Amino acid sequence: MIKFSEKQLRIPKLMRPVYLVTVGMSKFDRAFPETRTEELCVDALTAAADFVNMTPSELKQYIHTCYYGHFADHFGDQLLGEAVVHDRLGLDPLGNIGVKTGGATGGSTMWEAVKAVASGYSDCALALGWERMDEVPTDEGNHLISCAADKDWETPLGHIYTGYYAVMAQRYWKIFGKEEDSFRNTMAEIAVKNRGYARMNPHAHGPMKITVEDVIKSPIVAYPLRTLDCCLMSVGSACGIVCDEKTAYEITDKPLRIYIAAGSHTLRVADRRDMKIPLLPNEKPNQYDNLGKKFPGGDRYPGFTSFLAARISAYYAYHMSGVVDPTEDLDIVELHDAFTISDIQTYEDIGIRPYGEGRNYIESGDAYVVNPHTKKPGKLPSNPCGGLIGCMHAVGATGLMQIAEIGYHIWNRWDEIHESEEKWNSFGRKKPKDWTSLQVKGAKRGLAISHAGVGSHVTCTILMNPNNLIKED
């Protein structure tokens, strides 16, 4: 049993409000054989400058410290890649530091940048991330990723991270999914939704027009997960710039308030000890007393079926920002859909649905931009960019791409980023004839979850239009 002290559960406090002023990202793809990483990073920062009608030189004048997210040094055979990128961005002699927390690297990078501004150390900080996963053959890539598991206790077993992850999917599938065809279809719906949304995103590397049947017939990776249930392995860069209030309004007249918190849990999924479920603001004591009866085998928490790190990051972030019920208080979310099933697990971990009822978020139509049942706007659309399954998973950039996408919706500028024929052409991609705006109309508040591996690190970022805050400072 693990217990937390009151001091550990203290709600994090930013010493002054922090604002997201601009974001940018490169094209994402499986490989860029003729492009250096630094070129992609320059693309992301240049896009961020364009977004606030500045030249890169003008925007750089505001930056005081730099936080770089890049997970897998060993893929590129380049230590201190952060220093290379920092130099090529022309940001010397500013202080900079590299951040590495697996799949959550992008979110963690923003976490560091926000704290730098909140503390007063910097008035303006850059969070920029990238990943380069195309510089080794795929099987060696699988080995290198498996090094993110415990090198003595797990990695020698197959050198395949999927194997360490999918055991959780198996357990969720059997206990909470009850191995039902209907649950399998719901998983597939997530892949259909996210790959379909990616078709409207020129940055996306994995757009597909597919059906539930296509997903269910795709090759098995590790049962119940099939190829189309799994995220992409991508290359690309994304960034965001955060400021204190005064600096924020010097750069833009529409900055967004940003709150961010982080949680963690053991690297070895098997090392999870039983504990009581920490409750989110929209949950009641004793709410889960019958969970084991309703779902036999589901009484072990977090067991293999939940991500404690996601729950704790949401716990901190909701209390920091005043969010009580994410479905009611938020308008848009970008979740870490590494696998369709882990996406469902996350709905529960962050309180969109109670434990055991995650599938309902998809089945009700709430997770869609347009609810397929009512044809009206979905209550809380998730991953209109296509997510990790349809848009990209360039590890160090992923969490920052998600934050950027949430920002575009709240700024009401999603179309500007995703519609331009010129951008589609410059990326060498064909804009679909049925291109449709996925702008969530009237979005005021959103959330992004950045998640590492089996849940070793998770960050929860909440963005709000400053005119629509829930909690007074």
Place this chain on the structure above:
Amino acid sequence: MPKVEEEKGFVEILNSRYKLRGLFHIIEANQPIYNKDTGKLAGVTNPRDVTYIHSYGGEAIFFESLSKGKLMASRCDNEKCESKGSIYEPFRIFCPDCLRKNTIVDITEKAQKTAKIHSFIITHRSGAFNILPKPIKFINVEFDEEVVTILMSVLVVGEPEIGKRIIPIFRIKSPTYTIMDLMFVVKGTTESELPEKFSF
């Protein structure tokens, strides 16, 4: 190409220093990468052949014991710790709560009597350097209630199923001194069905 015997890198410890013998990397020339459409140079290959030297530290006894057919775990015996009595497998050198050094305990018999499958996955995929036959049947092993964590391993005889009883087997002949010296088979498996070099 596997290294021939005289090319392999060996390490011993003498006077608290690593002593190396043999080859630890083989230099291989890089090769240019051309774009076949444009005929232009795009990059180069960077061949690397690296052997890491890794210390097991306080976990060494776990890996050495596997080669003797024993499954070792560790237990917090600190009277003042609320986790007192918790057994950890995977082995933890220190109690994660009080950070006192755990007591090393032999759970071979406990594993033989109580091990069962908590979750599993069957995959045909693997990464470079994998030497397990495919498909790989990953299993997570739970023991009795004293053991508060779950062990990742592989099932090499029988079909996995949640709750199924399993028995540990050990690579006593030519051990690798890695986690690969421990695997599991379903209860009822006979000695003759075990993989080469493994025994109960």
